[in-house]
Amino acid sequence: MPTALSILQHTFGYPAFRGQQADIVEHVAANGDALVLMPTGGGKSLCYQIPALLRPGCGIVVSPLIALMQDQVDALTQLGVRAAFLNSTLDLQEANAIEQRLLNGELDLLYVAPERLLTPRFQSLLRRSQIAIFAIDEAHCVSQWGHDFRPEYIQLSVLHENFPDIPRIALTATADHLTRLEIVDRLALQEAKVFLSSFDRPNIRYAVVEKDNPRKQLLYFLRNAHPGDAGIVYCLSRKKVEETAKWLQEQGIRALPYHAGLDASTRQAHQTRFLREDNMVIVATVAFGMGIDKPDVRFVAHLNLPKSLEGYYQETGRAGRDGLPASAWMTYGLQDVILLREMIEQSGTPDEIKRIERQKLDAMLGYCEAPSCRRQVLLHYFSEDATPCGNCDLCLNPPQTWDATTAVRKALSTIYRSGQRYGAGHVIDILLGRETAKMRECGHQHLSTFGIGKDVSEAQWRSTLRQLVATAMVGVSEHGGLHLLDACRAVLRGEQTLQLRRVSDDKQIISAGSKTATVTLDTDEERELWAALRQCRKHLAEEQNVPAYVIFGDATLKHMLEKRPQSLEALHAISGIGDMKLEKYGTDFLAVLQRHHKIHAL
Template sequence: MTNSTPLAVLEHVFGYHQFRGNQAAVIDTLVAGDDALVLMPTGGGKSLCYQIPSLVREGTGVIISPLIALMQDQVSALEELGVRAGYLNSTLSSQQVWQTELALQRGELDLLYVAPERLLQERTLDLLHNSRIALFAIDEAHCVAQWGHDFRADYLRLDILHRVFPQVPRIALTATADVRTRAEIIERLGLAEARQFISGFDRPNIQYRIQQKNNPRQQLLRFLREEQKDNAGIVYCLSRNKVEQTAAWLCGEGIEALPYHAGLPAETRAANQHRFLREEGLVMVATIAFGMGIDKPDVRFVAHLDLPKSIEAYYQETGRAGRDGQAATALLLYGLEDVVKLRQMMGNSEGNEQFKRHEQQRLQAMLGLCEITTCRRQTLLRYFGDNLDEPCGNCDCCLTPPETWDATEAVRMALSCVYRTNQRFGANHVIDVLRGSENERLMSLGHNHVSTYGIGKHLSADEWRSVFRQLVARGYLDVDPDGYGSLQLNDGCRAMLRGEETIRMRRESRTTGQQQSRRPAVDIAPEDLGLWHALRACRKTLAEAQGVPPYVIFHDATLREMLEHRPLNERELLALTGVGDSKLERFGEAFLEVIRNYEYAD
């Protein structure tokens, strides 16, 4: 295939008719033998940036990926396209390893996926020396950065590629990296001379919604039943215990859900991941151990039941929804208890003081995103150095603009009460003092005699919780990470206590705000539903026969084009997005028959 042009490979192998964004420039860079650093949002087509040059250049493209559990699916998807692909990792038998190594040496592989720990073995490096290598692709490159959201020590040694194979072009790819993480990737991988391709980070098909926790299980259940019925999605939780409890509870509510976290047996994780990729309409309840590299295009929602520790983590995780470009929703429920828990985890981490300080700054930025009253997407993109000139119209702040109120007097009461109780207590105790509670603990501490006792009865406990949460988010109060979440004054609150500042705060809605921003997850016209379901049934049958997930046969987007254009012959089918030569030959007639049956039915 080395005599083909990139555009010919795009059309005949992958079934696309034009490149998107920076894809063509990245591919030309690698084909010419130069290095590249690529930042492209999830679903933006990063894999084509190294797959096509691997097919155009002489030799085999070697892809370094941390995703051992997904390599087989990635290779299977390429094989369905007629691409010669293989992988080397710890799941293979010695016979399978030998066969793959032999195929590499004989030049019988277009792409080879390798886990970083396998790549770094002397045996593998010798094998690569004795093979023709087209390029090295370092996928999920943020793993190299300790400031990133998924630090992996194995990646720190990948600069060996620069030293040992100086003539082989390299490409490092990630979906999210702020300026600091980007600089560390360049330094650690020796990519100072690489061309940088930074695409816009916007995913306009994702609707961002962030809400205060108010019976979060019921909020989630309402969301799933009213908006996401029978849709595939991911629910993220902070702890393993919460993952298992939430998955079991959802099953009890009639929603098919699977747990996933690093503490489960490897075979259970693999089985649950396998089901999620191959079956339709499953909900995966997981810690952040799940999701990186998941290539399932029809994930319709990502819901967070706990606060992510950074905007990078949030953006990476929400980016797993709507990879097919269709409408998707990112729902985050959070409360002050999340901030306390995360700060305690950071305070107890083994990182040095600089690392802890950077992590606190990232958490503060995440809190800021939660508490803004303006367009969330504009703030999100600005964090990554991207700009959106106008409000997006597709986040909760745009769809249902939050009400604000002059909270200056309440804030001064709150800050004064933290001071009067000696900055040793969490929000719930301070709220009890403000509201004049007569609980035994408060009385025993003598806090019924402080000057702020009972001065805040005009606000409910929930309203006070909102005030304290926003004060922490805006940097007026700190949370002690070493104690029990006690609130502490800082320099940021001085002007407020002196009466030199005023402040307006978001007024929390008493509803979840879901109804105002709902939209149908499936927008198939009623008269087309019969053909739609028949096409999906055909895809499922073929996928089961091939032992691959349904989306490997065709994405939903391709089925929608079939629905719209109703192709009746191979030429018309080949004109659709996602239909290449190999898939046309292997699957085309089955889908054409389904369409003809509907077109010619009486």
């Protein structure tokens, strides 16, 4: 019988397990249930794929997205694993053939959507088959408090009821304490062992900039930090997606839109191009990305504030899955907070859900206005302690602070005296003494606070008001009006002083996300070999009609560049090259390496 380690080495081509992988595999293979919380890129898939290969029968993987199934099956087939999927892209004849393979014991892994899994017909098929394990991927979809709720997931407890002797493993990359409790409850995993890995993604560099012509800020970021790299740009609305993609195309960036309003064939075509072509930027709503396996996404950019830190973590986690350097960049302003608050209030959801959504939005705002290390704030949200990372914008360019006590009192007094119903723009106009048409209409030029804030810049006032909202001294109504909260009383009474962040130069903040090369290429010789290895991969991928990373990821090519193997045996020792891939592609890549060696050995 093969061991877990031998499957890892010979099938998947990795020398050793990472983190808790070995313990998870051993537990599930021995018939134990498990809840696995592990960051994207941490190797969650191996935690159910290897137990499925160790146990008799077929592993059934519940997956929420068609794209994920296709990618996983393509990658497993390349490794010699008997994998298939059942979803709406198959015609009746193809689906019947796969069902027959399951009944005949000819499959190691079968990916299926929750909607199909729950049908009486499929449940009957499972009863007539030998099942190794059930894996429930993207398990946070079960949570009504979460960011990707899928109502079908709630019914997946039927697996425990109908197949009590088959081990189940639920996996997710993001879940706060509330979501974890709901996963356990909804999936009947009370007896499951919980494996909680660190949520830290040290290869991702986090940066946030104040919104000031966001398109130009994005273009600056793309051209200076990630020229020619593949990445995702998230926008809040379909209209914004379309406009941003079109504008990037006009600037010479290879960009495509993706949102639910596009027809299915266009969405599929754009996703396929993103997966298979180099240097492609996809501009999308958050409908895009869950389950995308592309490991060489070098950046994720947000042009709007996400609704929660879970959503933000999930979306930024799509960058740098291969462990190589990547960026998470965001531009935001107080208007984003107002828009999201308005969406919450008008959503029609129960008051309790609205309350939790408001708390999640407050935590998101607190991350944006953090005075120190962003990674610490992010990990603390997931109940994890961390030291300053040295790799976010605030660590690389620590913000200056100033004694803002007097300025804050001026702002709070202005909000109060103007009636606690006007937005930040009007409050700042009062502080700066601007006689606008609205000012004359309201008569606010006669307020005692009119013009008392001329010693502070408009940009600093904007930042100050955002920080007051983030620290819950000032509230924002659903229509954007500012009002005082109880926490500001101590400042107004003179009982508390306030140190706030001073506004930084945008370009300096952006440079904190400056180019960190995926692979350091110091010489023409290294650049030549890197290009040759990538060209070999591209040619083989086109022959196989699969994305290039399914052949080998950048991390594997990087190891080839570093180690320069000159034999198949040496090539087999490279991480990511298992037996089947060595047999399929070893001679092609070895030829490239040997030819390069001969040329440069002369």
